[in-house]
Amino acid sequence: MGAMSHYFENDAALKHDLHELRFVIRQKEYRLKTDAGVFSKDRLDIGTRVLLETVLEEEKDPVSVLDLGCGLGPVGVVLKDQWDTRLTMIDVNQRAVDLAKENLKRYGLQADLRCQDGIQEGEYACIVFNPPIRAGKKVIYRLFQEAIEHLSQEGHLWIVMRKQHGAQSAIQYLEDLGCLVRKVKRDKGFWVFVAQKKSTGSSRA
Numbered sequence: 589m590g591a592m593s594h595y596f597e598n599d600a601a602l603k604h605d606l607h608e609l610r611f612v613i614r615q616k617e618y619r620l621k622t623d624a625g626v627f628s629k630d631r632l633d634i635g636t637r638v639l640l641e642t643v644l645e646e647e648k649d650p651v652s653v654l655d656l657g658c659g660l661g662p663v664g665v666v667l668k669d670q671w672d673t674r675l676t677m678i679d680v681n682q683r684a685v686d687l688a689k690e691n692l693k694r695y696g697l698q699a700d701l702r703c704q705d706g707i708q709e710g711e712y713a714c715i716v717f718n719p720p721i722r723a724g725k726k727v728i729y730r731l732f733q734e735a736i737e738h739l740s741q742e743g744h745l746w747i748v749m750r751k752q753h754g755a756q757s758a759i760q761y762l763e764d765l766g767c768l769v770r771k772v773k774r775d776k777g778f779w780v781f782v783a784q785k786k787s788t789g790s791s792r793a
Contacts, residue, residue, distance in 0.1 A: 609622040609631065614644065618665060619694075620694070621687055623683060633718065634776055638776065639778075640667075642748075642773045647744065650713035650714035650743075652713045653676070653712065653713070654677075655667070655675065656707065656716065657678070657680075660687040660691060664688060665691050665692060668697045675699040676700040680703070685702070711740050711743075714743060714744050717746065718747075719758075721749075721753050728758075732745075732761060736762070745762075745767075745782065746781075747782075748779070750777050751777060762783045769783045
């Protein structure tokens with residue numbers, strides 16, 4: 589294998605390439621610090637934009653949000669800026685987490701930032717996830733399973749995937765886990781879908 593670095597791994601030896609990432613969501617411009625070795629370092633990824641815009645349209649101030657695989661933090665920064673919510677951000681890449689911390693600070697925003705592989709604790713009303721396709725299906729499906737386990741009973745897991753990257757298979761997997769899944773948007777080859785736990789019905793403890 590060569591010396592190629594992946595955004596879903598840690599590579600402390602990677603040279604820095606600090607610059608600014610600019611994008612507009614809901615008529616507001618965001619300017620985030622970015623660097624080599626993180627996901628979509630030069631522009632806001634189309635899938636991330638479609639996911640963000642859809643979630644902002646569909647959700648109404650959920651009490652808690654998890655930005656899973658937060659990268660340098662565009663999703664977390666925008667959602668925390670636009671909503672009054674308790675935000676947690678997780679990424680396996682330490683450089684990405686450090687950037688996310690600086691980007692939150694730039695906008696005076698607070699979040700629980702964690703550099704770790706997957707979800708280890710907590711319960712969330714809204715989980716937002718743009719899966720790291722290059723990490724492979726095994727990793728992504730494990731993260732789907734963890735997300736459902738840590739989703740509140742009424743909570744929503746929002747996912748964006750390209751159709752050719754296995755969106756339909758992912759929907760089937762989530763349904764096999766016992767979720768209700770709804771396709772919400774198709775845009776530029778991306779599907780945005782939302783998963784919920786099925787209601788436990790009227791059974792009482």
